[in-house]
Amino acid sequence: MKSDMEKILISEEEIQKKVQELGEILSEEYKDKNPLLVGVLKGALPFMADLIKAMEIYLEIDFMDVSSYGNETTSSGEVKILKDLDTNVEGRHVLFVEDIIDTGRTLAYLKDMFKYRKAASVKIVTLLDKPSGRAVDMTVDWIGFEVPHEFVVGYGLDFAERYRNLPYIGVLKPEIYQ
Numbered sequence: 001m002k003s004d005m006e007k008i009l010i011s012e013e014e015i016q017k018k019v020q021e022l023g024e025i026l027s028e029e030y031k032d033k034n035p036l037l038v039g040v041l042k043g044a045l046p047f048m049a050d051l052i053k054a055m056e057i058y059l060e061i062d063f064m065d066v067s068s069y070g071n072e073t074t075s076s077g078e079v080k081i082l083k084d085l086d087t088n089v090e091g092r093h094v095l096f097v098e099d100i101i102d103t104g105r106t107l108a109y110l111k112d113m114f115k116y117r118k119a120a121s122v123k124i125v126t127l128l129d130k131p132s133g134r135a136v137d138m139t140v141d142w143i144g145f146e147v148p149h150e151f152v153v154g155y156g157l158d159f160a161e162r163y164r165n166l167p168y169i170g171v172l173k174p175e176i177y178q
């Protein structure tokens with residue numbers, strides 16, 4: 001798989017160091033709050049798994065699976081819920097865990113939905129932020145790394161469902177897309 005990569009943007013060591021730092025910050029922020037960490041499938045899986053092990057506080061986890069509605073044809077930001085939570089979020093401190101915020105549509109929608117469901121707080125931690133892709137205005141509370149306007153893969157992020165298992169973040173060679 002490494003031969004498919006044009007370049008590595010963020011090494012495994014850099015990711016692991018950042019995840020530990022975020023874990024410490026979030027542990028301080030959420031101690032005594034029994035937060036509910038919500039991973040957005042499938043991309044958030046590796047980050048979520050490492051992040052919760054870096055948090056030494058009481059917490060709960062759950063997952064959602066969503067798919068973007070229409071993409072190019074609509075800018076409504078509507079997303080289809082493929083798998084909802086098993087947990088009631090009323091009065092809970094919810095922390096969404098994402099691999100990447102690109103247009104921002106997925107999380108803008110989920111954030112609004114959880115406020116409507118009366119969560120006590122709704123915040124977002126993302127490993128990667130691609131601000132150049134943003135289509136909707138939204139606040140991201142904690143960001144691991146900013147990435148340039150390129151399609152990135154690895155550590156949860158896929159191209160055609162592949163490369164999620166890479167321990168680093170990189171950019172594929174152009175011929176892989178063809």
Ligand SMILES: O=P(O)(O)OC[C@H]1O[C@H](OP(=O)(O)OP(=O)(O)O)[C@H](O)[C@@H]1O
Nearest residue numbers: 041042043099100101102103104105106
């Ligand atoms: O900010 P946005 O433009 O909404 O994009 C970000 C979302 O897109 C990707 O998920 P995708 O829908 O590809 O599903 P996956 O995690 O299963 O790959 C990524 O994991 C985020 O959830």
Ligand code: HPA
Nearest residue numbers: 102150151152153157158
């Ligand atoms: O750069 C990306 N790579 C993989 N999946 C994505 N989903 C949104 N942006 C990206």
Ligand SMILES: [Mg+2]
Nearest residue numbers: 043157158159
């Ligand atoms: Mg994807």
